[in-house]
Structures are given as structure tokens and as C-alpha cells.
Amino acid sequence: MSDFDTPYLIGLDWGTSSLRAYLLGEGGRVLQTRAEPWGILHVPDGNFPRAFATLVGDWRTRWPDLPAIAAGMIGSAQGWQEVPYVECPADAARLVSGLQRIASGDGRFLYLVPGVLDGSPLPNVLRGEETQLFGALQLLPELAAEALLVLPGTHSKWVTVTDSAIRHFATYMTGELFAVLRDHSILGRPAREQDSRASPAAFVRGLDVAREKPVAGSLFSTRSLVLTRRLAVEESLDYLSGLLIGEELRCALDTLGNACPPLVLIGDGVLCQRYREALLHFGVDNVRILEQAGSAGLWRIASDAGLLATTPSVSPRSANYA
Amino acid sequence: MSDFDTPYLIGLDWGTSSLRAYLLGEGGRVLQTRAEPWGILHVPDGNFPRAFATLVGDWRTRWPDLPAIAAGMIGSAQGWQEVPYVECPADAARLVSGLQRIASGDGRFLYLVPGVLDGSPLPNVLRGEETQLFGALQLLPELAAEALLVLPGTHSKWVTVTDSAIRHFATYMTGELFAVLRDHSILGRPAREQDSRASPAAFVRGLDVAREKPVAGSLFSTRSLVLTRRLAVEESLDYLSGLLIGEELRCALDTLGNACPPLVLIGDGVLCQRYREALLHFGVDNVRILEQAGSAGLWRIASDAGLLATTPSVSPRSANYA
Numbered sequence: 330m331s332d333f334d335t336p337y338l339i340g341l342d343w344g345t346s347s348l349r350a351y352l353l354g355e356g357g358r359v360l361q362t363r364a365e366p367w368g369i370l371h372v373p374d375g376n377f378p379r380a381f382a383t384l385v386g387d388w389r390t391r392w393p394d395l396p397a398i399a400a401g402m403i404g405s406a407q408g409w410q411e412v413p414y415v416e417c418p419a420d421a422a423r424l425v426s427g428l429q430r431i432a433s434g435d436g437r438f439l440y441l442v443p444g445v446l447d448g449s450p451l452p453n454v455l456r457g458e459e460t461q462l463f464g465a466l467q468l469l470p471e472l473a474a475e476a477l478l479v480l481p482g483t484h485s486k487w488v489t490v491t492d493s494a495i496r497h498f499a500t501y502m503t504g505e506l507f508a509v510l511r512d513h514s515i516l517g518r519p520a521r522e523q524d525s526r527a528s529p530a531a532f533v534r535g536l537d538v539a540r541e542k543p544v545a546g547s548l549f550s551t552r553s554l555v556l557t558r559r560l561a562v563e564e565s566l567d568y569l570s571g572l573l574i575g576e577e578l579r580c581a582l583d584t585l586g587n588a589c590p591p592l593v594l595i596g597d598g599v600l601c602q603r604y605r606e607a608l609l610h611f612g613v614d615n616v617r618i619l620e621q622a623g624s625a626g627l628w629r630i631a632s633d634a635g636l637l638a639t640t641p642s643v644s645p646r647s648a649n650y651a
Numbered sequence: 652m653s654d655f656d657t658p659y660l661i662g663l664d665w666g667t668s669s670l671r672a673y674l675l676g677e678g679g680r681v682l683q684t685r686a687e688p689w690g691i692l693h694v695p696d697g698n699f700p701r702a703f704a705t706l707v708g709d710w711r712t713r714w715p716d717l718p719a720i721a722a723g724m725i726g727s728a729q730g731w732q733e734v735p736y737v738e739c740p741a742d743a744a745r746l747v748s749g750l751q752r753i754a755s756g757d758g759r760f761l762y763l764v765p766g767v768l769d770g771s772p773l774p775n776v777l778r779g780e781e782t783q784l785f786g787a788l789q790l791l792p793e794l795a796a797e798a799l800l801v802l803p804g805t806h807s808k809w810v811t812v813t814d815s816a817i818r819h820f821a822t823y824m825t826g827e828l829f830a831v832l833r834d835h836s837i838l839g840r841p842a843r844e845q846d847s848r849a850s851p852a853a854f855v856r857g858l859d860v861a862r863e864k865p866v867a868g869s870l871f872s873t874r875s876l877v878l879t880r881r882l883a884v885e886e887s888l889d890y891l892s893g894l895l896i897g898e899e900l901r902c903a904l905d906t907l908g909n910a911c912p913p914l915v916l917i918g919d920g921v922l923c924q925r926y927r928e929a930l931l932h933f934g935v936d937n938v939r940i941l942e943q944a945g946s947a948g949l950w951r952i953a954s955d956a957g958l959l960a961t962t963p964s965v966s967p968r969s970a971n972y973a
Contacts, residue, residue, distance in 0.1 A: 451860065451872040452879045484871060500871035502836070509831045514824070538773065543865045545902045549806060549822035550773040557774045580867045 334360055337637050339385055339395055340627030341439075343403035344368055344457055349623075350385050357467070357628030369401075369408045377409040378434025389435055396636040397433065398627055400442040401457035404429070409439075414446035414454060420494035421463055425634045442630055447498050455498065458486050461595050462495060464626030465619050469593065477585075477592045481604045483508075487581045489590075499584070501577040507570055516551045516569055519562045528564035532603075535571020536578075536610050544576045574604065578611050593617045656682055659959050661707055661717055662949030663761075665725035666690055666779055671945075672707050679789070679950030691723075691730045699731040700756030711757055718958040719755065720949050722764040723779035726751070731761075736768035736776060742816035743785055747956045764952055769820050777820065780808050783917050784817060786948030787941050791915065799907075799914045803926045805830075809903045811912075821906070823899040829892055838873045838891055841884045853886035854925075857893020858900075858932050866898045896926065900933050915939045 340351040346368035352361040363384055367373065372380045388395065404412035415427040427443030444456030458480050466473050473493040480486045483504035489497045511517035538547050551569045554560035560568055582589065592608070594601040594616060601618040608616050631637055660675040668690035674683040685706055689695065694702045710717065726734035737749040749765030766778030780802050788795050795815040802808045805826035811819045833839035860869050873891045876882035882890055904911065914930070916923040916938060923940040930938050953959055 446879065448879075451869050452875045452881065453871070454875050454878055499868045500875070501867055502838075502870050503867075505836055506870075509835045513831045513835050514827055516824075542905075543867075543898070543902050545823055545825075545865075545898045546821045546906075547773050548824050548828075549775070553774045553776050553822070556776055557768065557770075559774065576865070576867045580865050583864075584868075 336360055336388070336392055336395055338628060338631050339388055339397040340624055340631070341381075341385075341397070341399035341403070342401055342457065342460070342623045342627070343399050343408070344401040345370060348372075348380065348384065350388075351624045351627065352388060353624060353628055357625050357632075359624050369403055369405070377403070381433055381439070382435055386435065389437065393437070394638065396440065396631060397438070398428075398440040398442065398631045398636065400460035400623070400627060400630075404441040404443060405456055410441065412441045412443045414444045414456075417445060417447045417498075418492075418494040418496050419445045419459065420492075421629065421633045423494075424459060424463065424630055428630070428634055440631070440634070440636065442627075445495055445498075447495075449497070453498055453500055455486055455488075455500075458488070459495065460626035460630065461622040462488055462490070462626065463629045464622030464624065465593060465595055466490065466493065467625045467629040468619065468622060469617075472591060472593060475590045477590045478595060479581075479592060479604065480595045481600050482596055485577060499581065501581065503573050503577045507573050510548075510569060510573075511566060516548065517566065519552075519555055520566045523562060525566050526561075526563040528561075528567040529606075531560065531564035531567040532571040532607075533610060534560075535568040535573075536575040536607055537571075539572050539575025540579055540611060543579075544572045548572060570603075571607075574607050575611075578607055582611060582613065589613055591615070591617075593619055595619045595622050658682055658710075658714055658717055660950060660953050661710055661719040662946055662953070663703075663707075663719065663721035663725070664723055664779065664782070664945045664949070665721050665730070666723040667692060670694075670702065670706065672710075673946045673949065674710060675946060675950055679947050679954075681946050691725055691727070699725070703755055703761070704757055708757065711759065715759070716960065718762065718953060719760070720750075720762040720764065720953045720958065722782035722945070722949060722952075726763040726765060727778055732763065734763045734765045736766045736778075739767060739769045739820075740814075740816040740818050741767045741781065742814075743951065743955045745816075746781060746785065746952055750952070750956055762953070762956070762958065764949075767817055767820075769817075771819070775820055775822055777808055777810075777822075780810070781817065782948035782952065783944040784810055784812065784948065785951045786944030786946065787915060787917055788812065788815065789947045789951040790941065790944060791939075794913060794915060797912045799912045800917060801903075801914060801926065802917045803922050804918055807899060821903065823903065825895050825899045829895050832870075832891060832895075833888060838870070839888065841874075841877055842888045845884060847888050848883075848885040850883075850886035850889040851928075853882065853889040854893040854929075855932060856882075857890040857895075858897040858929055859893075861894050861897025862901055862933060865901075866894045870894060892925075893929075896929050897933075900929055904933060904935065911935055913937070913939075915941055917941045917944050 336352050338353040342349040348367040349364045354360045367380050412429045415423045429441045430438045433439035445459045447453040476490045478488045485501040487499045598620045605616045658674050662673040664671040670689040671686045676682045689702050732753050734751045737745045751763045752760045755761035767781045769775040798812045800810045807823040809821045920942045927938045
């Protein structure tokens with residue numbers, strides 16, 4: 330391992346369904362990545378210290394001075410230790426002020442990043458996304474003045490950033506709605522009984538319907554169009570996806586008025602691409618995609634917290650290894 | 652059995668989850684009712700003739716000339732025999748023209764009532780409800796000129812009637828959405844783990860949120876309000892119910908403009924009462940409830956079809972029995 334590869338930080342993205350670890354070098358460069366399906370609800374025996382030691386114990390031994398930081402549901406009531414939310418407007422300094430240091434079971438510490446609360450009358454919470462958001466601001470500094478950062482997924486988050494702070498955000502349960510309707514409702518039944526076929530046209534057809542008005546009155550068309558042979562069963566899930574993503578976009582864009590700030594999609598590339606196409610269909614262009622912002626966010630927060638050694642944290646043994 | 656009790660018609664309401672039979676006398680009066688949980692997907696061995704014979708075979712033997720008519724999913728592709736939909740505008744004469752006579756396996760016939768298709772660009776279908784609708788028009792003739800008939804439930808139907816015909820209708824999957832979200836989504840999880848408590852106030856709170864704008868952006872508040880301790884877990888399902896019923900009402904009432912025609916709720920009394928309260932909250936009063944319209948509808952359609960004997964259909968044996 331050359332000087333160029335000197336590690337400065339162990340970062341963990343520890344969510345509901347998976348655990349991912351990064352060994353980060355100068356400037357947050359990813360030196361190594363490891364992952365296990367040990368989301369907080371699937372940690373063997375619910376033993377967080379052991380899972381932590383199993384995944385990164387050798388890094389801890391080799392570089393005993395390296396700080397470790399974790400973001401995500403690991404800081405929820407169901408996680409290792411609950412970390413109180415910090416409130417909007419949340420800039421990096423506020424996140425840092427909410428960091429919680431816990432004993433990691435190996436004689437050292439682990440820092441947990443707090444989630445963020447939007448305390449509007451209908452409150453909103455996020456945990457894990459805040460780190461991706463600050464990663465995005467790190468990677469694309471021009472967004473700090475004003476941006477709309479969208480993390481599509483099970484619970485899509487639409488986050489308004491101004492002056493380097495999270496001002497406000499909304500949650501759309503689009504991914505979960507799609508999954509429960511596909512797996513458990515009458516809308517998904519025909520498609521569950523035979524193979525689906527990707528149909529961009531059916532997706533756009535659903536978007537078109539949702540662009541006009543709320544889909545509460547048109548959801549059932551996923552079934553009635555099939556019954557009347559105006560939509561192929563194999564295409565019905567893409568139509569449903571268009572309805573639901575379209576509902577999300579119509580509602581979210583309605584709250585903006587006429588001006589849409591620079592919009593960046595963060596997350597899985599295929600899903601982000603789908604949202605970019607949908608946004609284009611709704612008249613929003615120049616949308617950028619950022620597939621990976623988590624490690625940059627962990628780096629940014631650790632850096633702002635002063636956790637990073639000013640001189641490289643090279644363990645005696647790493648020299649042997651290099 | 653006195654003359655007053657002379658039967659004229661066997662009527663069946665044969666839906667997805669249950670089978671109900673009526674022995675109907677003069678003017679459609681219900682003389683006897685029987686029911687089995689033999690919805691079309693739950694008929695023993697899928698043997699429709701045998702289920703029919705088991706439920707009403709003794710009536711058929713005793714009054715061999717009595718006509719029999721059935722409405723509901725029994726006429727769908729998954730039923731005894733598929734009966735093509737008739738199209739809107741659908742008056743009683745059009746329903747009658749679409750009646751299908753099938754051999755009932757006991758040497759006689761059974762008439763199946765067709766469903767109705769609203770062939771709008773986003774088509775809509777109903778099967779079974781058309782019979783309740785004509786039952787309502789039979790029981791409340793003043794509705795025939797213009798009315799909005801609402802059948803709340805798994806798939807709520809909002810049906811516009813003018814000049815004694817079904818002009819148009821819309822479907823809201825409110826009941827099914829509630830069930831899948833309660834049973835399979837994160838919104839229902841906390842409540843699934845402990846007892847619920849009926850909370851009219853939480854229901855109204857959900858209605859208030861839904862009245863303002865589409866709930867796509869507020870569904871998640873069912874969880875975030877609980878997380879931030881602003882809503883009790885035990886009340887969260889009533890809040891969710893308010894959001895979903897409120898979404899249905901806002902959307903359905905939006906399509907009416909300023910004038911709401913006479914509105915009648917048809918169906919289960921408790922659910923109809925819930926909808927009436929919600930409608931009042933949305934500024935619609937004078938809403939009537941009709942709990943039972945199915946047998947009246949079967950009578951009306953059989954009567955218009957000329958199936959009813961002009962002289963009482965008294966079997967030889969009924970005299971002995973009387």
C-alpha cells in the first residue's frame with residue numbers, strides 16, 4: 330500500500346437491508362469496499378458489535394488510530410443506539426453537533442451520524458440520506474446555493490437545499506406503494522401469474538395519465554385496461570409504475586411553482602435513469618444523476634467534525650504490508 | 652305459507668367472496684335469505700351447478716316454475732359463464748337485453764345479469780353493483796332523474812345516474828389500498844404489533860390533510876407523526892383511513908364542479924356511516940344511506956325482463972305447506 334493508499338477513515342453505510350463499509354483515503358477516495366446483507370433487522374443474533382468486528386475488525390487491528398463513522402438506520406431506535414434527529418435547517422455543522430460517539434466493543438469508538446427532522450406540521454424524517462446529501466454537496470459544490478436533491482426509492486425523498494443546508498424535505502412512498510400493489514393487490518395479480526415485459530411505452534402512458542390529475546381515480550385502470558384488452562397484461566406493471574412515479578412528480582413539482590432549482594437524482598443508476606426520463610416527460614430537463622454519494626458524505630462529515638488526522642494515520646504494520 | 656308469502660323469484664347475489672340467495676315474494680319482498688361463503692373463488696371444487704343446487708335445490712324442487720336470476724362476479728370470466736358487459740349509458744332495458752340464460756344443471760335455467768362498461772379512454776367496469784343501483788332506483792324512484800350513487804368498499808364506485816340510466820362511473824380502490832398498506836407496508840407495522848383503538852379524531856385529522864391536496868406527499872406522515880410522538884400508534888390506522896377516504900372524496904367531488912346531485916350511499920351500514928361523516932366534513936350534507944338494495948335490483952331486472960309470472964307461481968306442494 331503506497332502513501333497514495335494511506336487510509337484516513339472507516340466509513341459505514343448501515344441501513345435497513347444492508348451494511349457497507351468503506352476504507353477511505355486522501356480526499357475521501359475509496360480504497361476498499363466491503364458489504365454484507367446485515368441490515369439492522371438482519372444482523373446475526375442482533376449483535377451489532379460482533380457484526381462490526383466481523384466486517385472491519387482487521388482494519389481496526391491494522392490501523393488502530395483510524396476513526397470510524399456510520400450513517401443510516403443504525404442510529405434508529407431499532408439500531409445499535411438511537412441518535413436523536415437534528416432539525417432543519419440542517420447544515421453540516423448541525424449534523425456534526427449531533428454526532429454520537431459510542432463504544433464499538435473493540436476498545437475504541439464509533440461515531441453515529443444523526444438523522445434529520447423536518448418539523449413541519451406534517452413532520453418528515455430521514456436517516457442515512459442526509460449523508461448522501463452532504464456527499465452530493467461535496468462532489469458538486471455548485472449545488473450548495475440552491476438545489477433540489479431527489480433520492481428515488483422505497484421512500485423517495487425530495488430535499489430542498491439552500492445556503493448549504495437542508496431546508497425542507499418531503500417523502501413519497503412510491504417504491505413501497507408499487508411493491509405492495511404488485512405483490513398483494515388485484516392490480517398485480519394478472520402480472521404475478523405470467524412474465525412481465527419491459528414496456529417504456531406503457532410507462533409513459535401511465536405518466537401521461539398521472540400528469541393530468543391525482544391517480545386515486547385512475548389506479549384501477551391498471552386492471553380495467555387489461556380487462557378491456559387495451560393494455561397487455563405483461564405491460565401492466567410498467568403502466569402502474571408510470572402512474573405512481575407520475576403521481577410523485579406531479580405532486581412534487583406542483584409545490585415548486587414555476588421555477589425548478591437545479592435538480593440532481595441520487596441513487597441506483599437504473600432507477601435514477603427512469604426518474605430522469607419521467608422528469609423530462611414532465612418538462613424538467615438538465616437533470617443530473619449521482620450514483621454514489623454516501624462515502625463522500627461520510628468523509629465530509631468526519632472531516633468537518635475534525636476526526637481526520639492531519640497527518641496520515643499509518644500504522645506500523647501498514648508499512649510492512651505496502 | 653300464506654298467499655302473502657307466495658314466492659315469485661329466486662334471486663342470487665353471487666360475488667367474489669360470498670353467495671347469497673333470496674326467495675322473493677310480491678313486490679320483491681324478501682321471504683327467505685340464505686348465504687354461504689361460496690364466492691366464485693371459493694366454490695367447493697369449483698362446481699357451480701352443485702353449489703347452486705346445494706343452496707337452493709329445495710326451492711327449485713318445491714317451486715319448479717320459479718325463475719332464478721343471479722348478479723355479480725358469477726358472470727365474470729372466473730365465474731360460471733362469462734357474460735359480456737353492456738355499455739353506458741345503461742338503463743334497465745339495456746341490462747335486460749344483456750341477460751344471459753344458462754342451463755343451471757337441474758333441468759332448468761338461471762339468468763345472469765351483465766356487468767356494465769364505461770368505455771371512457773380510461774375504461775371502468777362493474778359487476779354486481781349495477782343490480783344494487785337499479786335496486787336503489789326502485790326503492791327511491793326520485794333518484795332516477797339525477798343522482799350520484801356511491802358504493803363504498805374495497806373498490807368504491809361513484810356512479811352518475813341521469814334519466815334512469817347509468818351514465819358514467821369511477822372506481823377508487825380505497826378499501827384495498829387501506830388493506831394492503833395496513834397489512835403489508837411500514838405504515839401498518841406499528842399498529843399490527845399492538846391493538847388499535849377507534850379514534851374519530853384521528854380519522855378527521857386524516858380527512859383534513861387529504862382535503863388540502865393529494866396525499867402522495869402526506870401518506871408517510873402516518874409514520875412520521877408516530878415517530879415524532881404527535882400521533883398515538885393505536886390511532887394511526889384511523890388516521891390512515893382518513894387520508895385515504897379523504898383522497899377519494901377530494902378527487903371525486905373535484906370532478907363535480909360546484910353542484911353535487913342528490914347523493915346516496917349504498918352498502919354496509921357502518922362503512923356508509925363513516926363515509927357520510929366524511930362527506931359532511933367535506934361540506935356535503937343530506938346524504939342518505941341505503942343498506943340493502945341487491946334484492947330490489949334483482950326483482951326489478953327480472954320484472955323488466957318479463958320473467959315474473961303474472962299469476963302467482965304457487966307450486967302444488969306449497970299449498971300443503973302453507
